[in-house]
Amino acid sequence: MHFAVTGGAGFVGSHLVKLLVEEGHEITVIDNLHKGKKENLTSVINKIKFQKMDIQDYESMRKILKNVDGVFHQAALTVVQDSFTRPEEYFDVNVHGTENIFKLANENKFKVVYASSSSVYGHKLETPITEDAERNPISPYGKTKLEAEHLAEKYSKLNTEIIGLRYFNIFGKGQTLDYAGVITKFLERINEGKAPIVFGKGSQIRDFIHVNDVAKANLMAMNSNCSNLIVNIATGNVTSILELADMMINASGLKLEPIFVEALEGDIEKSHADISQAKKYFNWEPKIELQDWLTEILEK
Incomplete structure (x- = not known):
């Protein structure tokens, strides 16, 4: 077709x-x-x-x-x-x-x-x-x-x-930073040996x-x-943003702690x-x- x-x-x-x-x-x-x-x-x-x-x-x-x-x-x-x-x-x-x-x-x-x-x-x-x-x-x-x-x-x-x-x-291969991709953003930081930046408390859940x-x-x-x-x-299935950060840090084997900053405008709390x-x-x-x-x- x-x-x-x-x-x-x-x-x-x-x-x-x-x-x-x-x-x-x-x-x-x-x-x-x-x-x-x-x-x-x-x-x-x-x-x-x-x-x-x-x-x-x-x-x-x-x-x-x-x-x-x-x-x-x-x-x-x-x-x-x-x-x-x-x-x-x-x-x-x-x-x-x-x-x-x-x-x-x-x-x-x-x-x-x-x-x-x-x-x-x-x-x-x-x-x-x-x-x-x-x-x-x-x-x-x-x-x-x-x-x-x-x-x-x-x-x-x-x-x-x-x-x-x-x-x-x-998420997946080829995702750009502007595609609302928290995983991509965390990956980039971790690959540079930097801690992932978490907006708000990281309690937002994502599917x-x-x-x-x-x-x-x-x-x-x-x-x-x-x-x-x-x-x-x-x-x-759901994962909180903080759980995601911890999961990725643990998988990397690096000793990092997430950095918390002010929550983003328009950021939805629960997505499941x-x-x-x-x-x-x-x-x-x-x-x-x-x-x-x-x-x-x-x-x-």
Whole structure:
């Protein structure tokens, strides 16, 4: 089948592209390279079509997506703290850009699997969080993701096949420092022999999911007979930020103590998913354990 991947040179997108190539699909990558890097696709660059393009360019997108069987929409601005200073830009890319994909899906009758985010939930006292929990984002980034979900609901009513995946905290090879990646930031510090910096008390809990498991969830969602659906993509297991810091320090063998600094604006306290819907609808389950991956990386 012929699939397009927006944001295909980015962190999640590039892993997804490699999986799709392995599965034998014809792939067109669409990326403006503002954040994504073509080097992320070096191993498959001769097996794909690459289009340097912005998802906000509707007419160009229209030509490219005319003959695809499905679109994996990963392109977005994703830095929570950055969204407070650039809310209009985040809205343009994450909302208007996403609507372009949905419009073209409706016009050309292809299926869309798009990336949403656990940030749509905001602060939650009760966990694990199910998909029907109240959505109350606390950052401009989270609000753009919620608005995109509203658009998905609108276009689904027009018989457009759309599935949304609410990503929780993704980690893995190739993650950049600006991808809200606490693991990447801790790794960089530890590799330099420096203590990890913990914002607030470190009591924030996170549900960490490996990028390869996220890529597989995208493929299984596309291959499913489902549409007009949104599901959590996580592990259902939680780790506090302080536990993570201690885990990584111990695995490194270094004698370090975390450095505590003031909490970040827009930082969610509890992020813990119920993943039963992904299991039910796609027969998907995460395979990669955080502890195993960290131990392997830090031993290297």
